[in-house]
Each structure stands twice: as structure tokens, then as C-alpha cells.
Amino acid sequence: MRLLHTMLRVGNLEKSIEFYTQVLGMKLLRKHDYPDGKFTLAFVGYGDEATHSVIELTYNYGVESYDLGKGYGHIALGCEDVYATCDKIRAAGGKIVREPGPMMHGKTILAFVEDPDGYKIELLGIK
Incomplete structure (x- = not known):
């Protein structure tokens, strides 16, 4: 599976x-x-x-928006450089809703971007 x-x-x-x-x-x-x-x-x-x-x-057809609900979290995407990825997303017109930096209570570098419908996408630094 x-x-x-x-x-x-x-x-x-x-x-x-x-x-x-x-x-x-x-x-x-x-x-x-x-x-x-x-x-x-x-x-x-x-x-x-x-x-x-x-x-x-x-x-x-005909549905322009949805209530995102409280149970949905986010999609996570791995990237080598979260800071550079956010710069590219911002330059392309994307909305960064959590600037890149270490996660709370940890060292993993992450950021969040929001799609046109308000869904959150987490960007995680991977090596």
C-alpha cells in the first residue's frame, strides 16, 4: 500500500x-x-x-468557497532551503503566513504558505 x-x-x-x-x-x-x-x-x-x-x-460547479473545518491540518512539502523557497513563493505572488524559522520548541526550519482557498502548506527543511 x-x-x-x-x-x-x-x-x-x-x-x-x-x-x-x-x-x-x-x-x-x-x-x-x-x-x-x-x-x-x-x-x-x-x-x-x-x-x-x-x-x-x-x-x-457553482461552489466558490468552503468552510475549511477544524479537523484539517496542512499539506507538508520538503525543500532544501526554506528561506530561499519562501523568497521564490513570495516573488511568484504566494502568501507566506508563517515566516521561515525554527519550529517552536525545536530546531527544524519551517514556514507556512496559504493557497487561494486558504489551505495551509507547510514547508519543511530537508537535507
């Missing part, structure tokens, strides 16, 4: 695809419209779905 994807409901599919591809550097792997079901799915990620976990962006 392996993790295939995480699904997020989004209010503006094109804006979300632009954020995940242009700001976070993912690739649009596939997109399919289901008019009978009144929804569209788009899959984004850093690599092929056969070997990488990806994000499924689900747009339900």
Missing part, C-alpha cells in the same frame, strides 16, 4: 492550478471534466502518479 493523493475542494480551479504549478512548481498531471456529475478533477504533483503522491483538486 502507498499514499496516492490528498483531495482538496477548491472554489476556483484555474486559480488553484496556477498556484500549485506556478507558485509551488508542481506539474498539472491530468484534468478531467465530469459534466454529468457537475465537477472537474485536476491532479498536480512533483512527479508521476505511479511513483509519487499527488494532490487532487476538486471543483464542484
Whole structure:
């Protein structure tokens, strides 16, 4: 078994695809419209779905926003240099909601960015 994807409901599919591809550097792997079901799915990620976990962006026709709820936490992305990654995200128009620095009560360097729907993405320093 392996993790295939995480699904997020989004209010503006094109804006979300632009954020995940242009700001976070993912690739649009596939997109399919289901008019009978009144929804569209788009899959984004850093690599092929056969070997990488990806994000499924689900747009339900006519729904512009969602209550994110209290149970959802965040998506985590590993990067070599959190500070440089935040600079690139900021330059691309991304919103940093927690500036890079050591985690509370620890030494791991992290930051948080927010996507167009308000979902949090944690950036973790990895070597």
C-alpha cells in the first residue's frame, strides 16, 4: 500500500492550478471534466502518479468557497532551503503566513504558505 493523493475542494480551479504549478512548481498531471456529475478533477504533483503522491483538486460547479473545518491540518512539502523557497513563493505572488524559522520548541526550519482557498502548506527543511 502507498499514499496516492490528498483531495482538496477548491472554489476556483484555474486559480488553484496556477498556484500549485506556478507558485509551488508542481506539474498539472491530468484534468478531467465530469459534466454529468457537475465537477472537474485536476491532479498536480512533483512527479508521476505511479511513483509519487499527488494532490487532487476538486471543483464542484457553482461552489466558490468552503468552510475549511477544524479537523484539517496542512499539506507538508520538503525543500532544501526554506528561506530561499519562501523568497521564490513570495516573488511568484504566494502568501507566506508563517515566516521561515525554527519550529517552536525545536530546531527544524519551517514556514507556512496559504493557497487561494486558504489551505495551509507547510514547508519543511530537508537535507
